[in-house]
Amino acid sequence: MRTESVRVAEAASDPLAAIALRSSRALRRVFVLGIALAFGIVFARLLSVEGRGLGFDAQAHALGGWGAADAAVMPLAALGAIAVAMLLLVVSASEERLAAAMRFGLPGFDDRARAIANGMVWAGIALLAVHFAAPAFAWMPGGHEAAGVLLGTVLGVGTAKLHHQAISHEAYRTFNLVSMLLAAGSLGAMSITPTGEWWTLNFSTLGTSDDLAAASFNVGIVIAGLGMAALGPALTRALGEARFAARRGGLGAARVLIAVIGASLAGVGLVPIDTDTLLHNVFACAAAAGFAGLAGCVRAFARRMPRTLVVLSFVFLGIEVAAMFAYQVLGLFNLTVFEIVAFTLVFAWLIALVATTHAHPSAEPNEHERGLATAAVAAHAHAVPRRRLAPAGSAAHARPAGRDDEARLRGPSRSGSVRLRPLGLPGTDASADDPPDHAALV
Numbered sequence: 001m002r003t004e005s006v007r008v009a010e011a012a013s014d015p016l017a018a019i020a021l022r023s024s025r026a027l028r029r030v031f032v033l034g035i036a037l038a039f040g041i042v043f044a045r046l047l048s049v050e051g052r053g054l055g056f057d058a059q060a061h062a063l064g065g066w067g068a069a070d071a072a073v074m075p076l077a078a079l080g081a082i083a084v085a086m087l088l089l090v091v092s093a094s095e096e097r098l099a100a101a102m103r104f105g106l107p108g109f110d111d112r113a114r115a116i117a118n119g120m121v122w123a124g125i126a127l128l129a130v131h132f133a134a135p136a137f138a139w140m141p142g143g144h145e146a147a148g149v150l151l152g153t154v155l156g157v158g159t160a161k162l163h164h165q166a167i168s169h170e171a172y173r174t175f176n177l178v179s180m181l182l183a184a185g186s187l188g189a190m191s192i193t194p195t196g197e198w199w200t201l202n203f204s205t206l207g208t209s210d211d212l213a214a215a216s217f218n219v220g221i222v223i224a225g226l227g228m229a230a231l232g233p234a235l236t237r238a239l240g241e242a243r244f245a246a247r248r249g250g251l252g253a254a255r256v257l258i259a260v261i262g263a264s265l266a267g268v269g270l271v272p273i274d275t276d277t278l279l280h281n282v283f284a285c286a287a288a289a290g291f292a293g294l295a296g297c298v299r300a301f302a303r304r305m306p307r308t309l310v311v312l313s314f315v316f317l318g319i320e321v322a323a324m325f326a327y328q329v330l331g332l333f334n335l336t337v338f339e340i341v342a343f344t345l346v347f348a349w350l351i352a353l354v355a356t357t358h359a360h361p362s363a364e365p366n367e368h369e370r371g372l373a374t375a376a377v378a379a380h381a382h383a384v385p386r387r388r389l390a391p392a393g394s395a396a397h398a399r400p401a402g403r404d405d406e407a408r409l410r411g412p413s414r415s416g417s418v419r420l421r422p423l424g425l426p427g428t429d430a431s432a433d434d435p436p437d438h439a440a441l442v
Contacts, residue, residue, distance in 0.1 A: 016255070020234035024174040025094075027227060031177035032088045034223055038181075038188035038216055040081030042128060045191040047073035084121070088180075091118045091163070092173045111167050118176070119160025123152040125183050132190040136199045162351065171234040172354045178227040179347045182265075185220015189213045202335040204273040204280065214272070221269035228350070229262030235350055238357040239302055250301035260290035261346060291346045292317060306356040316345045 090098070091114050098109060109117075130137060130148035137144040159176075166172040189206040190198075193213040198205040206217040232255040238244070240251050267283030295317040298310055323341045326332040 014233070014237055014240055016233035017237035017240075020231055021170055021237070023230070024170050024234065027230065028089075028092050028174050028177055030223070031174070031181045031227060032085050032092070034181050034220060035088060035177065035184045036081040036085035038184035038220060039084045040077050041188040041212065041216055042191045043077035043080040044074060047076055087117055087121065088177065090114060091121070092177055094170070094173075095168075111164055114167060115160045115164035118163040119156040119158075121180065122159040122183075123156025125180070125187055126155045127152040129183075129187055129190060132187070133199050135197065162355070166351075166355050169354055169358050171231060171237070171358070172351065175228070175231055175235065175347075175350060175354065178224050178231065179351075181220055181227070182224035182343070182347075185216050185224070188216035188220070192216075199336045200334060202273070203339045204268065204284075207269065207272045208274040218269040218272060222266045225262045225265030225267075225269065227262070228265065229259040232258035232262070235354055236357075244305065244357065245303035247300060247302060253297070254294065254301045257290045257293045258350070261287050261294075264290060287346070288320070288342055291342070291349070292320065295320075295349060309352055309356040312352050313349065316349055320345055 090109055093101075127148045130144050130151060134144035137147040140147050163176065186203065186206060191213075192211075193206055194209050194211070195205050195213075203217075207214045207221075235258065236251060236254045239246050239254065264283045264287035268280060268287070271280045271283065273280045295313040298305055298313040320342060323338050327335065327338040
């Protein structure tokens, strides 16, 4: 594990990022709890007597009108929610936590299994969202069944691959849950909302029914927005390294814009559209403007931003402008579609920020890390005694090859303190909770 002196040095160099990273573990538990509660609502809806088809009486159930027959399935819904929570704890846990669980006899999970599990949850969210808004996909060939399979496959495969590549990043694992909480809260609202064909209006309609459905939507978006704002320093931590040559005020500007987006999302949930339409729209526009500032000013944050992130930023910005033009000027689709596009772009850009800056393959260690590397080399040189050369024909050369010789033939060990680390030096073992800033994504 990373030594305490290294942690103190990192905290001194970027205290905001250090605080955000240290609080990530507690935040993940909050997000997992919220996601599990939303899935509990969905499972109760699916298992209820009337909820087994699209003829579900949303008005009665959303207002607490669950019958005795429905109450019988509540324990099953609770078990399903607990299963989702346990799965997500494994998906988002650090290697340190997983190793501790294995010491208690629990099964181990490799990165591939955790990535597949993450993709399955996201695929399930897509399938259920299409199911609860089935009439909205009647225009597609194959109807909502084809739409569900297509969206579920794309989202499931994409998030599984991304999770497998970026699973070592503390900030990514936490932000993945932020995105999932926003989606799951909306999904819980979709399942029992009494607002009818809400998709013909906008997503904010889900938060206007003053019932459990509205609570699921509004609470989910508030917690997700506040979580995004709190994670801003952790998401942008790598930009402060010397290899990116951050401009004066650039790192702070990026964090302020992320905080603006997160706070604006929270405002959208705190002020439903039927409570104060003007203020609600101000929060929504502020979130869109914050993302436009992030994507449009990406080169202003640092002199050597990753080329992939720069290209994605301008592509995403172009998509947002085109979607806004198609909605407001051409009228090709409604506000719900535009909101889906806007939310997707924001979360995709922030994930791309972590993936491209925290694990740049060609990155060089900064001055602080080079100092640590030098100290590690010196300590290793003093700690390892010099080995005498045995004369030819001695017993040392004549004995059969044992474990030590086989180990030397196999090369350096891949575990313990001699495992290759981001700095490529023994004795600089990084904690599983810290992003591998200089390791290639695998």
